[in-house]
Amino acid sequence: MIRVVLLLVFLAVPAFAVQPDEIMDDPALEERARQISQGLRCLVCRNENIDESNADLARDLRLAVRERLLTGDSDTEVVAYLVDRYGEYVLLRPDMRGANLILWLAGPVMLLGGLGIAAFYLRRRGTREVQPAALDDEEKLRLERLLRD
Amino acid sequence: MIIELGHFALILALALAVVQTVLPLLGASRGWSGAMAAGGPAANGQFICLAFAFAALTYGFVASDFSLRLVAANSHTAKPMLYKVTGVWGNHEGSMLLWCLILALYASLAAIFGTNLRPSLQARVLGVQGAISVSFLTFLIFTSNPFARLEIPPMNGSDLNPLLQDPGLAFHPPFLYLGYVGLSMAFSFAVAALIEGRVDAAWGRWVRPWTLAAWLFLTVGIALGSWWAYYELGWGGFWFWDPVENASFMPWLIAAALLHSSIVVEKREALKSWTILLAILAFGFSLIGAFIVRSGVLTSVHAFANDPERGVYLLAIAAIFMGGALTLYAVRAGAMEAKGVFGLVSRESALVANNVLLAVAAFVVFVGTVWPLVAEMAFGRKLSVGAPFFDMAFTPFMVAIAALLPLGALLPWKRGRLDRAAAPLGGALALSLCLGAFVWVTQTGGSMLAPIGAVLASWVVLGVVVDLANRAGRGKDVATRIRRLRHLPRADWGKSIAHAGFGVTFFGICALTAWQVEDIRVAREGESFDVAGYTITLEDVRGMRGPNYEATVATMVVTFGARDVAVLYPEKRFYPVARMPTTEAAIDNGILRDLYLVIGDPQEGGGWAVRTYVKPFANWIWAGCIIMAMGGCLSLSDRRHRIAAGAPKSPRAAVPAE
Numbered sequence: 001m002i003r004v005v006l007l008l009v010f011l012a013v014p015a016f017a018v019q020p021d022e023i024m025d026d027p028a029l030e031e032r033a034r035q036i037s038q039g040l041r042c043l044v045c046r047n048e049n050i051d052e053s054n055a056d057l058a059r060d061l062r063l064a065v066r067e068r069l070l071t072g073d074s075d076t077e078v079v080a081y082l083v084d085r086y087g088e089y090v091l092l093r094p095d096m097r098g099a100n101l102i103l104w105l106a107g108p109v110m111l112l113g114g115l116g117i118a119a120f121y122l123r124r125r126g127t128r129e130v131q132p133a134a135l136d137d138e139e140k141l142r143l144e145r146l147l148r149d
Numbered sequence: 150m151i152i153e154l155g156h157f158a159l160i161l162a163l164a165l166a167v168v169q170t171v172l173p174l175l176g177a178s179r180g181w182s183g184a185m186a187a188g189g190p191a192a193n194g195q196f197i198c199l200a201f202a203f204a205a206l207t208y209g210f211v212a213s214d215f216s217l218r219l220v221a222a223n224s225h226t227a228k229p230m231l232y233k234v235t236g237v238w239g240n241h242e243g244s245m246l247l248w249c250l251i252l253a254l255y256a257s258l259a260a261i262f263g264t265n266l267r268p269s270l271q272a273r274v275l276g277v278q279g280a281i282s283v284s285f286l287t288f289l290i291f292t293s294n295p296f297a298r299l300e301i302p303p304m305n306g307s308d309l310n311p312l313l314q315d316p317g318l319a320f321h322p323p324f325l326y327l328g329y330v331g332l333s334m335a336f337s338f339a340v341a342a343l344i345e346g347r348v349d350a351a352w353g354r355w356v357r358p359w360t361l362a363a364w365l366f367l368t369v370g371i372a373l374g375s376w377w378a379y380y381e382l383g384w385g386g387f388w389f390w391d392p393v394e395n396a397s398f399m400p401w402l403i404a405a406a407l408l409h410s411s412i413v414v415e416k417r418e419a420l421k422s423w424t425i426l427l428a429i430l431a432f433g434f435s436l437i438g439a440f441i442v443r444s445g446v447l448t449s450v451h452a453f454a455n456d457p458e459r460g461v462y463l464l465a466i467a468a469i470f471m472g473g474a475l476t477l478y479a480v481r482a483g484a485m486e487a488k489g490v491f492g493l494v495s496r497e498s499a500l501v502a503n504n505v506l507l508a509v510a511a512f513v514v515f516v517g518t519v520w521p522l523v524a525e526m527a528f529g530r531k532l533s534v535g536a537p538f539f540d541m542a543f544t545p546f547m548v549a550i551a552a553l554l555p556l557g558a559l560l561p562w563k564r565g566r567l568d569r570a571a572a573p574l575g576g577a578l579a580l581s582l583c584l585g586a587f588v589w590v591t592q593t594g595g596s597m598l599a600p601i602g603a604v605l606a607s608w609v610v611l612g613v614v615v616d617l618a619n620r621a622g623r624g625k626d627v628a629t630r631i632r633r634l635r636h637l638p639r640a641d642w643g644k645s646i647a648h649a650g651f652g653v654t655f656f657g658i659c660a661l662t663a664w665q666v667e668d669i670r671v672a673r674e675g676e677s678f679d680v681a682g683y684t685i686t687l688e689d690v691r692g693m694r695g696p697n698y699e700a701t702v703a704t705m706v707v708t709f710g711a712r713d714v715a716v717l718y719p720e721k722r723f724y725p726v727a728r729m730p731t732t733e734a735a736i737d738n739g740i741l742r743d744l745y746l747v748i749g750d751p752q753e754g755g756g757w758a759v760r761t762y763v764k765p766f767a768n769w770i771w772a773g774c775i776i777m778a779m780g781g782c783l784s785l786s787d788r789r790h791r792i793a794a795g796a797p798k799s800p801r802a803a804v805p806a807e
Contacts, residue, residue: 017384018669019669019749019758020669020670020671020752020758021671038536038537039535039537041535047389047391047392047535048389049535049536052384052386087531088530088531088532089532089533091532091533092533092534092535092537092538093534093535093537093538093541094520094524094532094533094534094538098528098530099524099527099528099530100524100530100532102516103516103517103520103534103538104542106512106513106516107512107513107516107542107543107546110509110512110513111505111506111546114505114508115505118501118502118505122493122501123493
């Protein structure tokens with residue numbers, strides 16, 4: 001039987017993300033951990049980063065991030081560590097390699113294209129001065145009447 | 150019995166929709182006035198039938214008729230009455246019925262208020278609108294019938310998702326649908342004009358109110374959804390760049406572009422074919438949105454019905470209407486001859502820039518939304534596109550729009566001079582830069598986000614003030630200025646207010662993002678702690694019973710120095726029927742900041758997890774949206790929309806100023 005999920009199902013509720021016991025003593029490291037977490041996707045959730053997610057896996061990942069930071073990894077090394085294990089799916093901001101260039105360049109290229117077309121159109125308009133049609137006699141009469149009123 | 154009548158009315162509505170499609174379109178092409186005139190009554194009849202069907206379904210929910218499959222799956226006798234009613238559209242079938250009802254409502258309005266349109270144009274508009282109705286009604290009846298019965302009704306229902314039992318979300322869908330579906334009118338007008346091969350100023354004037362209405366409903370709907378997320382999800386996020394959010398945002402962006410380009414059609418008879426294209430695309434994005442939300446092809450926080458059959462049907466609807474309209478466009482758009490001539494520096498050019506930026510921004514959101522799908526199908530890469538991408542790729546467009554807006558709004562039509570338009574803005578620019586510098590100096594460290602946001606937001610708002618001051622006449626005495634301001638057309642006031650609202654929202658987003666303070670800790674009962682100057686005391690934590698949930702309620706006292714600020718009661722709820730927990734944050738709303746308290750789980754060593762946020766200027770985000778929508782309302786009430794295009798002016802307007 002095809003049982004359809006009829007409701008809006010929010011799987012990740014309530015998003016009660018970072019727990020007090022996870023927070024690191026060094027506020028600078030903690031701040032870096034938060035920044036990194038916000039760019040990583042919770043793999044079992046629907047489109048949530050691990051900083052906001054309340055899934056157990058997200059907690060594990062948050063702890064892993066903090067562990068790597070404690071061992072002295074740089075931010076990029078921490079991210080690379082997780083991408084090695086979970087694939088690029090974990091990145092909320094896709095890298096700029098290969099086909100992803102299409103994604104990243106779509107906006108700028110469209111903008112340049114749009115501006116180019118707009119500029120071409122506007123220039124053509126500017127040069128092609130259209131002379132308004134001269135008024136015929138009847139219109140002149142009406143104009144005079146209107147101006148007199 | 151009432152349910153069966155509702156079911157019958159739904160089927161009758163489909164039959165009437167077929168009549169509304171076939172007769173007017175046929176009549177318009179053959180010149181049969183009788184057939185053309187049938188469109189109006191058919192549209193009204195369809196609306197009445199659907200209103201009855203909707204009322205019947207509502208009755209089923211209110212009376213808790215669990216022999217209805219939909220009611221059994223989405224309601225419960227213990228649910229508060231408000232949510233029994235709003236539960237009608239808190240599910241796929243009911244919301245589709247609401248969608249169809251609104252489609253018919255718009256067609257009916259076009260039939261009633263469109264009597265001064267050319268009869269052939271009105272007939273074609275109603276015909277196209279009828280065709281959209283036919284497609285959605287068949288979808289509703291054959292794949293998602295809300296009136297399906299259960300053979301063995303259960304004793305009680307399985308309740309509405311607790312997260313939807315909230316006033317903010319209860320009224321979020323109707324507003325969104327009024328917006329999504331409102332864009333179908335712009336689409337119908339565009340297709341009707343393509344069939345007629347004629348677009349003139351009157352057409353622009355006719356399309357504008359529908360677009361304006363759709364846009365303002367979308368604004369309110371999106372703001373409601375964002376506000377709901379802010380207070381309900383437990384950490385005060387207001388926008389997630391989730392596919393479903395993007396699905397509502399793309400039509401909003403395109404509608405905003407259409408709103409501006411139709412002004413050019415109306416006032417200057419230029420940009421005609423571009424405006425037609427936007428009108429088609431705006432509704433196209435609505436259809437794509439419906440597909441994204443209801444097919445489940447993209448993983449989203451808001452997973453709606455995950456049903457391939459429905460997805461395919463919706464995709465087919467989108468493909469047929471977009472394919473048909475765009476083909477028609479390709480064949481006919483060349484015939485749209487522009488009349489108005491304008492120079493490179495002119496209001497028209499500024500509106501073109503606005504359109505390019507809005508359209509490309511919408512395109513960026515679209516590419517980002519579908520990229521995971523494309524990358525997987527075409528390149529075999531499983532990847533995610535989330536908030537960090539959109540923040541980077543989308544924000545520059547909004548910055549550019551905010552930077553250009555005040556200048557563009559001051560440029561004259563046809564031909565202007567940059568230096569002359571920019572001159573009155575010097576003060577606004579200087580003041581904005583001062584404010585930005587002040588913000589930059591006062592904030593300790595932090596990013597450039599807040600200063601830049603402050604500069605741009607005040608630039609936009611001060612630009613509006615300068616524009617109004619200009620319109621009032623510089624160097625005139627105060628009484629004259631006030632009188633001139635009072636006699637400005639409402640559309641001009643609407644424009645000013647909407648633009649100011651954009652500035653307010655812009656600032657709210659920047660300030661909240663840059664200055665939010667967060668504190669996560671374990672607190673025992675009776676314990677106090679300090680966050681950003683506030684002293685917060687967790688007085689006690691108690692259990693409580695609601696009508697259909699159990700709750701843990703904390704009492705938290707907030708003071709600032711010796712001053713009492715608020716006593717707040719954050720809750721954790723559990724809905725036993727749906728077996729779902731929810732967080733009810735307690736918020737002390739303020740103009741300058743929100744205090745946002747959340748109570749979490751009890752900790753092993755005693756005490757409770759407590760989250761405290763100070764969210765500066767949070768309310769400005771939604772206040773700005775409301776201001777934008779108010780501007781839209783004001784513009785909608787402009788007298789030129791109430792009189793027929795080309796009709797003689799009323800004598801009152803012709804009285805010369807004394």
